[in-house]
Amino acid sequence: VFTAMERLEATSELQSRLSSLSFSSFPGITSNQCDDPIKTFIDCYIHDSSCHLFLLIAAQMPPLNPPSTWTSAALKELKAKLRTEEDSMVTVYRGDIMTVHVPTVPEAKKVCWEFATDGYDIGFGIYFDWTPVTSRSITVHISESSDDEEEEEELEGPVSNGDIEKGSKSRSNSSLGEILPVYRQDSHLSVHGGSHDFPGEGTYLLKFDNSYSLWRNKTLYYRVYYSA
Structure with missing residues (x-):
């Protein structure tokens, strides 16, 4: 008091x-x-x-609208296409979080994404940083889980609603807003995609989260692009 x-x-x-x-x-x-x-x-x-x-x-900060999302059964087609594109097929190692930083650009109105995995699910979520854009480059950052104290791995069985990714927490960043919280997605069973209209100037953070897995690396196929 x-x-x-x-x-x-x-x-x-x-x-x-x-x-x-x-x-x-x-x-x-x-x-x-x-x-x-x-x-x-x-x-x-x-x-x-x-x-x-x-x-x-x-x-x-202005409220952020939810994204438009969809799924597709065309797993083989997407994987075959992305295998031929540079940096579109990556390994997200056990315990790691891969964050794709996508700045807004004047010539587009929305950001779009598609992804799939081999064999097992992966966590996925989207955040928006309102900090003014200083670079138009799309960059990838890898970080380790902050949950090193976890002693047991989550069972990687069927994904259920509410199965939120333990490894991703909203950063204590006053300029960061949440568009889609990180949930485990059954991206090994179907392609997951979506889009989001720019809310203003800033940078999208697309998180691919494998921090809950102590043993399994995940092969990720993904692409991020702009649309008018």
Whole structure:
């Protein structure tokens, strides 16, 4: 519980930190969307010490629409095509998360994707980083699971609804929004694809998550492209 002095100090510090923020800092947001976000956040900060500055920023980000998704039985056709394309057939090693960073571009209106795997499922999810784009290159990043304490591997049987990928957690990043949480997809049984309309300027993070597997590497066939 805050004392009166601590509340005064917290309020003063927070007002100072927020004074440099403006609604123009957040694409798609206008001041009439919140009566008094600073006062609201100060009240939260004073009464709950677990509140942080990024909560205010996250609250001001525009909502993200869900993606359009589909599945196809044309596994063999997609795999045969992607085997001939550079960097479209990769191995996601046990315990690893592969994140494809896809920046928005002025000449397109949406991002599209397709993927499939050999033999076993893989986790898949999509996030959007509102940070202004500084490069138009699509890049791939590999990271290890933060769940090293897990002692047993998930059974890789049939995928059920709600079987969320344990290895992927939303980063404590004030500019990051969730489009599709990471779930294990039966991409070894059908092609999984989809698209998402650009919500504004930023970078998509497409996560292929094999962090739950202690023993099995996954062969992934994927492609990401833009559409007008």
